[in-house]
Amino acid sequence: MNGSFGWWKPPGAMDLDISVAESLAAGNAGRHLDKRKSVVLPPSRLVDFVHNLLATPSRDTLKQLYDFVALYGRKQHSSQLLFFSASMPTLSLRLLDLLADHIVQLQSSHEGTASGSSSTSATKTGDSKSLKEAMELFYVFCKDTPIGYPSHAVGKLLQSQVGCIISSAMNGGSEDESMLKLQLLLVAVTLKINAGVRIYVKEMQRVKEFYRALTILLNSTEDAEFLVHSMTILARLVLSESLGAKLFSSKNVEQAFELVFTVLEGTWQDGNAASTSTSPVLVQPLHLQIACVDLLCDLAEQQSIVSRLEQHAKVVPVTESFLLAIHLNGNFEQIRVAMHYLSSIVALGPQFRKLVIRLMIEQDVFHRIMQVTLYPSKTIGILCARMLLRIISDDQRAMKNVFEPASKTQQLSPVIAGILRCINDASSVVQNTESFEQLCASETYQHSVEVCQVLAKMCEFSTVRALCVQTISLNQVKVVCYQKFLAIELTDAHLYLQTASLIQVESGQLGSVDPQSLLRFYPRLSINLVMLLANLMKEKSMNDKTKRTLNQFLQSSEVSLILGSAFFNRTDKEMVVNTLLLMQHFLSESNNKRFNALGLAEGIVNFGQRLTEATETLQSEISSLEANGDSQSKVIEKLQAEIQQALKLHQEAKNRHDQELKELKHKFLDQTRQKEEMLLKTREMYEAKIRELSTQCESMGQIMNKKLSTLQHREQLLQENRMKQSLLEDENNELKRKVQVLELRLEEVAQSHSVVAEEMKIRERELNQFREEMVALSTEYTSQQEDLQNAQNQVKKLQAELDDKESASENTYKELVLLAKAHKTIADERDELLQELENIREEVSSLESANLSIQSKLQERKEYSDQLERKLGRMEDAVSVNQNALDDEREKRRAACRDLDELRKAHRKLEGEIAMFEIRAAETRLMVESKDDHIRKCEEEVRQLSNEIAKHSKLQALIHQLSSGADANSIAGAYARDS
Structure with missing residues (x-):
């Protein structure tokens, strides 16, 4: 087996190693075999994507990073995302600033698209999707990044998110609930481990509205995500304040506990399953359950709430269920949530x-949890190891019962063998890694470090220590530890065998690497291995020869160098404490304490000298940076002088522009006043003429009404006379008939009797009387005919008067024609006024173009100042590495920062003046628009006057028709329709 240690195979176990002879044979085989078996770590693709995005920020590079994160979110087996923020905080902060700016831009464009109606639904959907992807990336890289006090970009992002949450809550909810959930999640995650962000949010102007909006969300929804995120934000902001005591009363805390445990159990029903996010990055319900655990920890910062949580009925069953969920065949998401819960509650x-240890003993699940450290996903293995370290802690009394009786300890034998196999696999990774950055990014190395630390911690218990001694073949330690020296003698100093000791390889790297790298890297695996071997030496069952060999190895210079690096660790206090205790144990167990102390001191001094070299190199770099800073300060002074000159020129141009605007304003006001006076005069003239015409028309109408009434009366009299004449004619005809009858009778009487003659004479006298009456009637008839002739003469006189009125109306029509010509001249003058207004607009546009040119120059100055800021940022990053030893240099840098802040203030002042200039230009445009509105009103009044003139012309036409003898009723109806 290619590694630093040989593993002893117990009876029936697998052959996990090769012999020493085979190792030496592999070393003699030459470089070809080494190259064939070497393991070269690939560079981190995540870091490449992040660098690509920072170098060329665009939607394509952002989409590539999102797809990569989503891919590993689906695979769920990479630790690159999990430890990116912890291993590269500076790069993570730069990425967060870039994402914050991008989110703010997308959010402003998305709001503009939503308010406008011209954009298509596809455009709105694409902008919303891009915004959600950027927000999800910000959440992924922000949740473990220590931001401190937020930068300008992150501050703008927080303000925009707080504003969106307030508007959504006050308007009764958001159209896109997933967007509102993301906004709440972003605010909550930035508040998690960053006290500076909490201070920033509390100092916002709208923080009270923000609290009110969160309480509205809590009272208006049953959605678990809204409830959890809103309570988390409130707990992180106001839990320790008086407002927090009101919001988180006993009843509300109990409801919060009920919500958290219900979500953790998976039994929460809110009726909004359709709105659950399907994002490949924010996996449901994983992130919601993790948020519930974080809410539980936030609430537990108050001691009174901790006591309530301890007495809650669901703490024991939920903890027990999570302990049972951690096993090799468990679901990735359930294991992740369970480990997060157990690590947090411990x-x-x-x-x-x-409580956790008692439940582990009752359920007998410790060996199953230990097996999860060998989970196929090394991310789960790392998290499980860290959880076990928190549970084991330094209190051995509570954990002692976990490993009793001995049968429980025997269950750990396969797990210990697997852990040792992982450590052995990491040796090849250490030997073939080109840089410490690649080594820190290796999942195999990180996993080996964590499981080795767990095993070293467990070896403090005698039963586990005895089991490890049985598992590890310590008889081969001496041979393996000195294989490197044999290989060097057989070949040359540059040939490293794969069977070389991991501790010696890392100690060799510490001795040969650039001293500045020692400030960033510590051989954690070798340190934990030394701790493990030191704990194994405490086992009494180990034979004396093996113990002497192991003791001799631990007294070597390589081990002392490893302990020196652990002693100078500046980030992990626990490691320094364990190192001091280990050294104390070495010296207490040693017979020759001074000799052993000299060996340890040699390693510590060597590592300290390397650190001193790194510090001196850093100081020289700082001095060069100071020189560069001085030169940059001179450049800044020149830039300040140029900016002052530019400000002076801008002020002069602004004064000239203001003077020109004042002159234009006075001219425009004078012209407007003249036009208004002309319009008023014209209006008064028109109104006077209209009043005269209206009075004339009214008088003529009254006269015509009187004449019409007299004519109607005379017509009635004429009709009566005609009726009387017809009656008289009828009577005359009747009398003629009677005369004829009488004549016949008289003839008859004359013929018949002579006596009738006397009666005839009487009848003749009567006839004469009747004739006299007829003559009187004829005289009356002739007098009536004379009256009719007089009436006809009067009608002719009226006709003459109407002709006179017609001539007067023609004169009035001529006057109206003259008025129309005057209206045309007024319209021409209005066109000239519009032309003058157009010229004024062109002058304003030229002034705006000059303003834009000034703004472009200021933008160039701003970009140059941003470059200086980035250079100063790099200087600050270099200086912050050795911050404790360089206080004097830091004061100088702060002075430069203050100068830069003054420059920024001057720049902001210049931007404010430019904004005032733009406001004044906008006011001028508004004045021009108001004058346009006034002119339009005048035009409307002219049109009304024209309509009145048209009505009067129609009235004159009606009068003309009346004078020509038209029917009075039809004329009156037409006049009514026109009016």
């Missing part, structure tokens, strides 16, 4: 740790 207090 950290809440010793009472919960004792």
